[in-house]
Amino acid sequence: MLVEKAVYFKSGLSPCQLLSAVLSAGLQGLNSKNQILLGSGRDAIWILLQDLRRCGYKRVMLPSYLCPSVISPFEKTGTSYRLYKVDRDLRVDLDSIKALSKEEKSPLLVIHYFGFPQQMDELLEFCERNELILIGDCAQSFLGKYAGTPLELIGDYGILSYRKFLPVPKGGALTIRAESDADRLCSIRLQEANYAESLFSTVTLMMKFLHSKSGLRPLRLITTLVNHLQDFLETDGFPERMDLITRRVMSKIDLDEVFRSRRENYEFIEKQLELEEVTPLHPDLPREVCPYGFPLLAEGRDSLVEFLRRRGIETSVDWRLPDYVTKNFPVSREISRRILTLPVHQQLRRDQLLYILESIEAWART
């Protein structure tokens, strides 16, 4: 075992949390008639696309700032898409959407990046007026609200990815507004959960928890072995049901506490970070936002990511865009070139946040 500092991007799973989840019998607050619990956010997009195709929609409008996970279900279901513009704050460009929808009435998917909602009043009004289906991708905006309503309940469909916010091995959901759509979608055949994959993912989450708490890193051999086995067991196949480990752990988590501590951590970084070399993408945190991370822009982003990695700090680059996107959308290209996301998750301690900030200052001095 080696002792070292470790700051992960997502929270780990404590053995106590796992034990109490396994011993608990209930699955309170998870099942709702208009929500299908699945293995991932990709599964949610997949079954939605299958259903849209059956209803005659072969194409969807997507933002020109997006991750490969959003695109993969399109490739698997053979659904095509057209990209619309986003601006420098990652807000959707309504004019660009208007231009696309003049040619064809395709469903519109919007992403609430990093937990920050899009301008939903305008979008709802536009979609209603033009009879367009509105899909809210809330993979990065779990627990967030817009004018008092949970983001995933705004529009016709909502996509959720729980593992981005909670220490669960897998987990996503599709929320559906109309009862008739819900009845149809709930009858889609799903694969059983892949328990081998969930189990290894659970072990990894526990190792991360112990590493970041104690600084004791399991031997590299063990980490490598577990990671390899997890990759090997990962099936990117047919959409699957949410596994029982994820359900159990989720039902034991205090979500108010998750919301509160993520916001506190975001605000702490925001107050302390005063460097010319880095610019927060969102300097203000609106009251109803539960942040996924702290996105910032930096020239020489890759060198900062590597500098922090060498100090045991994991960050996330959301996202490196494919060439066909960067070629046609200069604003998206510019953000993608400079963006990185710092962790703000609920398990971070004050000393870890200070260590992240000190490390960024050390990078700026190099």
Ligand SMILES: Cc1ncc(COP(=O)(O)O)c(C=O)c1O
């Ligand atoms: C915006 C967005 N939508 C959907 C997904 C897919 O979620 P999952 O990783 O649970 O499949 C992701 C994952 O990175 C995402 O960032």
